[in-house]
Amino acid sequence: xxxxxxxxxxxxxxxxxxxxxxxxxxxxxxxxxxxxxxxxxxxxxxxxxxxxxxxxxxxxxxxxxxxxxxxxxxxxxxxxxxxxxxxxxxxxxxx
DNA sequence: GGCGTGATTGTTCGG
DNA sequence: CCGAACAATCACGCC
Numbered sequence: 001x002x003x004x005x006x007x008x009x010x011x012x013x014x015x016x017x018x019x020x021x022x023x024x025x026x027x028x029x030x031x032x033x034x035x036x037x038x039x040x041x042x043x044x045x046x047x048x049x050x051x052x053x054x055x056x057x058x059x060x061x062x063x064x065x066x067x068x069x070x071x072x073x074x075x076x077x078x079x080x081x082x083x084x085x086x087x088x089x090x091x092x093x094x095x
Numbered sequence: 096g097g098c099g100t101g102a103t104t105g106t107t108c109g110g
Numbered sequence: 111c112c113g114a115a116c117a118a119t120c121a122c123g124c125c
Binding site for chain 1: 102104105106110
């Protein structure tokens with residue numbers, strides 16, 4: 001099932017690990033990186049109120065092929081985190 | 096062997 | 111400064 005949105009208000013940002021590898025970014029993050037300047041450039045009138053909403057709308061508006069670069073980076077970033085987590089695990093184990 | 100959980104990531108915007 | 115919608119994530123630990 002979904003991560004029970006009820007669990008609690010997200011963005012709790014609580015630390016629990018010594019070196020906290022901080023997982024990785026998300027496709028949205030990479031996509032947003034390119035959209036923030038694009039969408040906002042095409043919608044200089046819309047503010048977070050709209051942009052934020054619009055951003056997400058068109059994010060999905062793209063096709064798997066469009067998200068390709070975003071998903072690709074997402075996976076790439078994940079590997080990034082994977083390395084830190086690996087070390088984090090090592091440090092955690094061998095300590 | 097399958098499940099749920101939490102933590103996190105980045106943008107925009109404003110008071 | 112931080113949070114809040116917007117979305118994805120997905121590794122982690124556990125019985």
